[in-house]
Amino acid sequence: MKKLYLALMTFALVFSLAACSSADSDSGGSGEADGVQELTIKISHVVAENTPKQHGALAMKEYIEKESDGKIKVQVYPNSQLFGDKDEYQNLVANNVQFIIPDMAKLVGNDPGFNIPSMPFLFKDDEAANAFWDGEKGQEIFKRLEKDGVLGLSMWPNGAKHITNEKKAIKTPEDLDGMKIRTQGGQLLEALYGDLGAGSTSIPFGELYTALQQGTVDGQENTFSNIESKKFDEVQKYMTVMGHTRVDYALLTNTKFWDGLNDETRKIIEKGVEEATKVARDSAADLNDEALKTLKDRGQVEIHELSESEIDAFKKHLEPVYSEWAEKIGADIIKDAESKSK
Numbered sequence: 051m052k053k054l055y056l057a058l059m060t061f062a063l064v065f066s067l068a069a070c071s072s073a074d075s076d077s078g079g080s081g082e083a084d085g086v087q088e089l090t091i092k093i094s095h096v097v098a099e100n101t102p103k104q105h106g107a108l109a110m111k112e113y114i115e116k117e118s119d120g121k122i123k124v125q126v127y128p129n130s131q132l133f134g135d136k137d138e139y140q141n142l143v144a145n146n147v148q149f150i151i152p153d154m155a156k157l158v159g160n161d162p163g164f165n166i167p168s169m170p171f172l173f174k175d176d177e178a179a180n181a182f183w184d185g186e187k188g189q190e191i192f193k194r195l196e197k198d199g200v201l202g203l204s205m206w207p208n209g210a211k212h213i214t215n216e217k218k219a220i221k222t223p224e225d226l227d228g229m230k231i232r233t234q235g236g237q238l239l240e241a242l243y244g245d246l247g248a249g250s251t252s253i254p255f256g257e258l259y260t261a262l263q264q265g266t267v268d269g270q271e272n273t274f275s276n277i278e279s280k281k282f283d284e285v286q287k288y289m290t291v292m293g294h295t296r297v298d299y300a301l302l303t304n305t306k307f308w309d310g311l312n313d314e315t316r317k318i319i320e321k322g323v324e325e326a327t328k329v330a331r332d333s334a335a336d337l338n339d340e341a342l343k344t345l346k347d348r349g350q351v352e353i354h355e356l357s358e359s360e361i362d363a364f365k366k367h368l369e370p371v372y373s374e375w376a377e378k379i380g381a382d383i384i385k386d387a388e389s390k391s392k
């Protein structure tokens with residue numbers, strides 16, 4: 051009787067351990083086993099296929115699946131197919147998705163440091179933005195997400211933003227007066243448009259085309275590749291090439307998922323992130339150049355490229371907003387960011 055009892059207990063223990071490890075395998079393993087773990091990981095984002103974000107995500111998939119001999123499967127969901135702006139962060143925290151790549155303007159509620167890409171005319175190009183986020187101050191801001199159980203792995207640029215609208219060609223700060231502009235997030239972008247006499251509201255990217263089409267807002271600001279790939283030129287009459295703010299992304303993962311990986315598995319994924327970062331960074335500027343060309347060829351929006359003196363007028367107008375937000379974000383951080391454009 052005692053023997054039978056022991057045998058049953060042993061069976062129960064082995065069975066429950068096996069059940070545990072198979073449950074782990076979906077979202078990260080125990081972190082202790084040797085060999086590459088069998089996993090399925092999901093990458094979710096909100097933009098279209100022909101963008102640096104999707105190029106980076108696909109490079110990550112390719113590298114990780116190849117180097118793990120197919121043990122790790124990577125599913126990439128573009129176009130808000132899995133999660134949209136409103137729910138992707140919570141679902142990362144819940145480990146329902148293992149990687150998201152939000153525009154930092156969508157993280158301003160988590161930390162004011164993520165307003166940095168919205169500081170008017172701060173970075174002169176992608177390289178300056180990359181250098182800031184790779185540096186000590188940028189990494190400090192990423193670390194502030196750790197309180198949510200979120201790990202910032204890398205920054206991917208998209209590029210400078212430009213304004214499209216349905217009402218008139220914007221050439222001076224006064225031209226924005228009375229317009230209603232959709233932004234990616236509140237805080238600094240809201241202050242910026244407030245300073246220009248425009249109203250602003252944040253609408254998820256997945257709902258933006260319809261919002262523009264229905265006139266819920268008059269305009270929006272975005273990169274050429276986002277404007278072109280989502281065909282916003284179909285529902286907007288004017289585009290001003292301005293480059294006043296930026297779209298920069300944070301590649302984020304769930305800390306528990308990450309810590310649950312064993313060394314061999316984590317190394318492959320880490321290298322995959324590195325490769326993907328290179329691809330995203332290398333493709334961003336080219337995709338924006340191509341997109342501008344396509345927008346010109348399609349000829350649906352009237353394009354005005356601001357002259358240097360027109361840009362200076364915007365810079366001057368936005369000086370008070372810049373100073374106020376430099377203080378809010380931290381003078382030392384902004385000084386460091388400014389130094390990358392010198």
Ligand code: LMR
Nearest residue numbers: 096097153234255272297
């Ligand atoms: C937007 O919402 O306009 C962009 O931030 C989308 C993106 O992820 O590039």
